Amino acid sequence: MSKTPPVGKDGSAPPPRRSWPVYLYIAGLVVLLIGCIGLSVTGAALPGPDSDEKISLRDVQARRSHFFRYYAFGK
């Protein structure tokens, strides 16, 4: 295979290659993997019970009745 030229663009010694972006990228991948597993297992991003402002079944059914009257039956 073609050899990597042992010189920089102007013929001088090439600058040392930086590897930290690769390690940063790999670290990002690890975070992504752990994050995906965490979200899937815990469901932290899914909707859960809202402790505040709980409404009762009666309220819900009342709203429903209102909907029926004004929209479903055209009143």
Place this chain on the structure above:
Amino acid sequence: MHRNLTCPACGGTLDVTTGAARVAACPYCENVLIVNEAAIRALGKMALLAETPSCLAVGWPARCQGREIHVLGRIQFRYSAGIWDEWWIRFEDDGSYAWISQDEDEYTLEIPTVVQLQPERVAKLRPGDRVTVRRMALWVNEIDEAEVVGVQGELPVHATPHARMRYLDLTDNHHHVTIELFSDGTYQVFVGKHLPRGALVSDVAGADPNVQQHYPPPQQTRPDDPAGAVVRTSEGLHPQAIQCLSCGGSLELRDAQGTALVICGYCGAALDLSLPGKPQLLRMEKQKKRKFPIEIGAKFRHHATEYTVLGILRYKQRDEGVDYFWTAFQLHHPEKGYTFLELEGGHWLFFTPLRHPPLKDPRKLSRGNTLTMDGQSYRVFESGSCVIDYVEGELSWVARIGDRLNFMDAVRPPFLVSAEWSANEMEWSLGEYLSPAQIAHGLSIPVGKLPSPRGVAPAQPFVRNRHRTMAAIAGSVVGCLLFVLTLYAYSRSGVAVLADQTVTDTVYLSEQGYVSPPFQAPAGQHIYKLQAVSRSLDNQWVALSAAILDEQEKVVLDADATVEYYHGVEGGERWSEGSTRDYTLFRLPGPATYRINMFGEAGSWSSFGGDQTALSGPPVTVSLYRDVQPARYYLWGTVLALLFPAWEAARRILFHSRRWSDD
């Protein structure tokens, strides 16, 4: 049988050491003498021999493949592209004779062989043709005419100076067969084998066996020089500096021994130097000197070898009315011989002669065909013809402006196999792609002085960056892992809490809605999946709104699920849209008891009336599962992780498609 003979022309003394000799060259007067007849007679005076660098010298012992040999004589031929030497040798162990053919720095051991040939068939052969000789399937490498320049020492053939012959070089990569056809209809066949470097070792004291050098010829004595101080030789020498025959300018030759053509740097005249000692002015169009990124005489270092740039050739190819140009720089190294650097579109190739070319006729190959060599497949990139458009400096063969060449290039980046053929000769070479930075390094110049590469060259490799490759591999591994997890999550349905509860429209459209039986949530946070399925949907929709109720009948969570399925025929083609299934995910803490209260709305769609709310709808089957794993996060993660590997793959595909695009 050692004989001491006297030259009838000059009276000089010459030794003939073998009874097999038919002619011998007088070292004093350059006459070729017949020595196997009753009376010695002169065949004619020969021209000066070109001094070719060699590890052989007439009269000196040497070793060939470990066997002792004695060099008895030498015959030099001139052909259209230069000269070559044939050395007649005797193996000292068994007294057998053979020839060693030397063309530049290539040596071939040749044994005369009796073969019945059909001269009329041989006359029809062309370079590249296949022919079988003594069960060897050979292809014709070269056909040309040659003229005897002169001889040295003793020889077993009547080598008359200026005698002409037609010759064919055939090869099958292992054997080298030469057929020599003489004007009287006779022919001779030699079967040869290439001698690798080191197989031929000179016994001259102090000589480096790996370096070709000139050894003094054996001293001969003349009657008037009893002291034996005469070191006269019939070998001619190219001067290091010659005078241009057109303008009289002094031309210094960098490769005095091997140069066959030199272009005068002052007036542009072309001088043919292939005939030793007799430069000839070639009728060639004088050209305006062009500027190239590499000058004649520049040094180029590659693989620890320093080459000198001797000459420059520019080729022109006309394709569909467009002229394409590329430049070849002939390089020379005293040991490595001649090589080429080729420049086209800012891209560089370093060529070396191919000793074992593929056994395929390049004239029958076209773009996209496969060529196999040394177990590696090369893909034919291009074949066509070109003409020499410009010549400058020194060349090892006589190249004329307007000379037409046919070529075929097959690639396997970073390598390119090239076949070039004319009416007389076919040559193969192997090129290696070198980046401009490598060329600049070899020339010890800044890369900015070289032309910038345009597009993708046929043999240009896709340069892999170690870090990018590492990142792409890591991304692929994580992406694959996440994809497996996606499949795993999809395959897990969880624990059925409420299974297949059928809810009719009269229930979900009622004011009270559907209220599920209570279900127990175990301790801790658990992920639930509420699924709605309505298989009888027919251009309808059902939108469900679920309220999760705790033990105090308080709504702790709202969730929605909508099933809708539409279908029809449009333009003669069936179509469908939507799904009869939908789900929603949520989490609930435990331990606790919950119920689901679900309301719905239904509607239908038609192409005439559009979307309309309906007072009835299809039944819906509701299920609730616990401990479900959402696949969506794994899927999003898979896409994210594979972004960079996909980008890298796309770059590579784009690179190769640019290589093979017609442009």
